[in-house]
Structures are given as C-alpha cells and as structure tokens.
Amino acid sequence: MKSGHSKTGRKPLLYVQMAEKVLEEIKKRNLQPHDPVPSEAELAKIYSVSRMTAKLALQILEKEGIVYRLERRGTFMSADFVQEEVNKSVVQPAVAPQKQAKRRIAMIFPNLDDYTARIIAAAEQEARKANCHLLVRISTGTEDETECLQELYNDHVDGIILYPRGRMKCSEKVLELNLMNYPLVIIDRIFRELRIDCVYHDHYQGAYNLTKYLIGRGHFEIGYVSISFDGVTSREDRYKGYMQAMLDHNLSVNSNNIFLHCTEDFMSNLNAPNPQLETFLGNNPLLTAVVCMDDYLATSCLYTALHMKKSVPEDLSIIGFSDIQLSSLLPIPLTTARQITEQLGQAAVNLVCKRMENSREGAITIKVNTSIIERSSVHTISRNLDSQLVSDFRSGQLHQS
Structure with a gap:
C-alpha cells in the first residue's frame, strides 16, 4: 500500500498510520471479497481517534482498490483484492521517502491573464531562490479545482498555492487539506469561515487611498459602483475603504451615489454602453467622480459616459482598481490602483516554503499594499484643495504611467 504524503524525516500523518492499522486488521480477520470492513465509528472507538481520521484512512484504502464504499451502507472488501494481495501488502515500518533534489510547489489558477501571469513570473523567481520546482495548473470550476488539489496531493507535491478567484466560500477539499496541516496558501482571497494561510492585496486601503486621492483633486461628489458582493471579501473591502475615506474627510455619503448590484452582462x-450604469449616471448628474470596483467595470463606465456625451475626465472622472493591461490602452487611459503582483507571488512562495519546513504556528495572513497609477481619467477641480492631501500623493504615493 502506498503511504500518504510525508516529508523527509517526518513521522507519517495520523490517518496514514490508521490506514496501515486497518490493513493489518483486514489481514488478521481474513476478510473475503464483499465482507464488511469496520465502520468509521468502530475504527474511531478501537484506535481512539476522531471519525475524520478514520474516514481519511478508509479513503486511502479505497483509492488503493482494497475496499469499496456504498453510500449509507458501509465499507466492504473489494472483489479484486484477493487474500494473496493482502499478504503482499503487509505494512512495513514507515520509511521516509528518498529526498528529492528539489521540492515541488504547485500553483492553481482559474484562468491565465496578464494579472495571473505576472503572479506566476514572480513566484517562479522566488521558487528558484528556494531551490524548488514550480508547477502551474488551470482549474475551470469548483469540481476541477478539487480534482487538481487531489491529484497534486496524491503526487506528493510538497505545497500548493491556490487562487480561488470570485469564490464565495472555500471547497471541501481545501477544508480537508487544511485540517491535515498540508502546506496550502490561498492568494488574493480570504475566507472568513476558515483560519488558513493567505496572502492578499489590501483592498480596503487601496480603495481608501483612491477615494482620498479624488478628494485631494477637488472632488466631493464621489460615487461608487460595484457588482454584487456575493460574499467575495475583496469586493466588500473595497467598498468599505471608499466609505471610510468619505467619512474621514467629513463628506456626506448619499445612498443615491452608490450602486452595488451591477450585473456582469457588460463583460461580453x-x-x-451599459444600461444599468447609464441609468445610474443619468440619475446622479451632480457626480464629478466615480470609484469603480475594478478596471473592467471602470472600462464599462467610461464607454457609457462617452455614449452619454459626458466628457471624461472633465465632466466625470473615473477611477478603477487592479491595473489590468487594458486600463492603459483605453481612449482615456485609466487611473487605477495597481495590485503589486511581485510582492504577492514572492510572499506566497515564502509562506508555503515556511509550512513545508513543518512550521506549526497559527494561520498567517499577509497583506500586500497597492499603489495608485495616475493616468488621464481624473480631472482636478479648481477649488480650495486640501494642500496636505495633494502633498501626500505628490511625495511618492502615486505613480504616473
């Protein structure tokens, strides 16, 4: 029987030891094809372990073809696994696997674009410094992500970095790996229901700084547009950053200036012109600036404003978030918050390497700052500007592109 994931010099994980004990029990009882195998509850009681440990042990035996499981009926000996094979599979004392020349780290992404490619490039450089191979997998959905995680785990990959873009909650496989203390780091997302290692951009501070930047440029009537939050923490944090900046600078927040339920139809x-944004802008003629949840929505807002014969940025300043490649190629290049991919990729590799060294401290959260990229989509309103705000940003808190 194959052993579960273990590292050089480590004691095998508890559920791996359990699988070996169950196999010994099968041999001892001389179980025949289709005979029932002790249940999770029985195994947990016999060996004084949790039912989760017993369940994971049986899953190992199932993957090896030793047993099969029927929903609501139990676990049974496989007909293809004859007693002769049981005798061959007497579990020897755990032996540490031969040390590989290089450890392997896998990154799982839902897609490849300019943003994710830059994360991979930064992670690759950092992995080389750590004498690790970097593998990249693309998942197309929750089920595919689960398969990727399981395959990488079965292949004894030393650690995984997962980017679950747009996910409302983590998958069961992530919960399972986290429970087993497997080296797993989430990037650019946080799951509030789970304490797990993560590296993500400081979306709150980024949106706060963007709003503060607009105020420093003389804008007081500032709107905010977003697609529905749907439990995605980055969307929530950006909105909270906008709100706090408005309140901190004694600006009233008009609910009419906020639109948080834009559908994603515009992405096609x-x-x-976006009919929802056209209605929103038409109902709020006093707006001089809009903070958009991301650059895609800002792009849609830009083309909608131009369609409405609004001059950008003179009539309406528009600001985005992420600094995707498109933002610099628009008819009016977009001022936005750049998510610094180099720091994100480096920090994720360093954190997963820390866990691969058997670090057992509590879940670690690393926030990566954003920077403002100043282009042409923001207009300065001539009024008594807050000189300190202008000075702050001119002294290095933004970049021109």
Missing part, C-alpha cells in the same frame, strides 16, 4: 461587450 466592454465598449458598449
């Missing part, structure tokens, strides 16, 4: 045609 970014340069077409």
Whole structure:
C-alpha cells in the first residue's frame, strides 16, 4: 500500500498510520471479497481517534482498490483484492521517502491573464531562490479545482498555492487539506469561515487611498459602483475603504451615489454602453467622480459616459482598481490602483516554503499594499484643495504611467 504524503524525516500523518492499522486488521480477520470492513465509528472507538481520521484512512484504502464504499451502507472488501494481495501488502515500518533534489510547489489558477501571469513570473523567481520546482495548473470550476488539489496531493507535491478567484466560500477539499496541516496558501482571497494561510492585496486601503486621492483633486461628489458582493471579501473591502475615506474627510455619503448590484452582462461587450450604469449616471448628474470596483467595470463606465456625451475626465472622472493591461490602452487611459503582483507571488512562495519546513504556528495572513497609477481619467477641480492631501500623493504615493 502506498503511504500518504510525508516529508523527509517526518513521522507519517495520523490517518496514514490508521490506514496501515486497518490493513493489518483486514489481514488478521481474513476478510473475503464483499465482507464488511469496520465502520468509521468502530475504527474511531478501537484506535481512539476522531471519525475524520478514520474516514481519511478508509479513503486511502479505497483509492488503493482494497475496499469499496456504498453510500449509507458501509465499507466492504473489494472483489479484486484477493487474500494473496493482502499478504503482499503487509505494512512495513514507515520509511521516509528518498529526498528529492528539489521540492515541488504547485500553483492553481482559474484562468491565465496578464494579472495571473505576472503572479506566476514572480513566484517562479522566488521558487528558484528556494531551490524548488514550480508547477502551474488551470482549474475551470469548483469540481476541477478539487480534482487538481487531489491529484497534486496524491503526487506528493510538497505545497500548493491556490487562487480561488470570485469564490464565495472555500471547497471541501481545501477544508480537508487544511485540517491535515498540508502546506496550502490561498492568494488574493480570504475566507472568513476558515483560519488558513493567505496572502492578499489590501483592498480596503487601496480603495481608501483612491477615494482620498479624488478628494485631494477637488472632488466631493464621489460615487461608487460595484457588482454584487456575493460574499467575495475583496469586493466588500473595497467598498468599505471608499466609505471610510468619505467619512474621514467629513463628506456626506448619499445612498443615491452608490450602486452595488451591477450585473456582469457588460463583460461580453466592454465598449458598449451599459444600461444599468447609464441609468445610474443619468440619475446622479451632480457626480464629478466615480470609484469603480475594478478596471473592467471602470472600462464599462467610461464607454457609457462617452455614449452619454459626458466628457471624461472633465465632466466625470473615473477611477478603477487592479491595473489590468487594458486600463492603459483605453481612449482615456485609466487611473487605477495597481495590485503589486511581485510582492504577492514572492510572499506566497515564502509562506508555503515556511509550512513545508513543518512550521506549526497559527494561520498567517499577509497583506500586500497597492499603489495608485495616475493616468488621464481624473480631472482636478479648481477649488480650495486640501494642500496636505495633494502633498501626500505628490511625495511618492502615486505613480504616473
């Protein structure tokens, strides 16, 4: 029987030891094909372990073809696993696997674009410094992500970095690996229901700084637009950053200036007018600036404003978030918050390497700062500006591009 994931010099994980004990019990009882195997509850009682440990042990035996499981009926000996094979599979004392020349780290992404490619490039450089191989997998959904995680785990990959873009909650496989203390780091997302290692951009501070930047440029009537939060923490944090900046600078927050339920239909045609944003802008003629949840929504807002014969940025300043490649190529290049991918990739690799060295401290959260990229989509309103705000940003808190 194959042993579970273990590191050089480590004692095998508890559920791996349990699988070996169950196999010994099968041999001792001389179980025949289709005979029932002790249940999770029985095994937990016999060996004084949790039912989760017993369940994981049986899952190992199932993957090896030693047993099969029927929902609500139990676990049984496989017909293909004859007693002769049981005798061959007497578990020897655990032996540490031969040390590989290089450890392996895998990164799982839902897609490849300019943003994720930059994260991978930074992670690759950091992995080389740590004498590790970097593998990249693309998952197309929750089920595919689960399969990727399981395959990498079965292949004894030393650690995984997962980017679950747009996910409302973590998958059961992530919960399972976290429970087993497997080296797993989440990037650019946090799951509030789970204490797990993560590295993500400080979305709150980024949106706060963008709003503060607009105030420093003389804007007081500032709107905010977003697609529905749907439990995605980055969307919530950006909105909270906008709100706090407005309150901290004694600006009233008009609920009419906020639109948080834009659908994602606009993504199929970014340069077409967006009926929802057209209604929002038409109902709020006093707005001089809009903070958008991300650059895609800002792009849709830009083309909608131009369609409405609004001059950007003179009539309406528009600001985005993420600094995707598109933002610098628009008819009016977009001022936005750049998510610094180099720091994100480096920090994720360093954290997963720390866990691969058997670090057992509590869950670690690392926040990566954003920077403002100043382009052409923001207009300065001539009024008595807050000189300190202008000075702050001119002294290095923004970049021109």
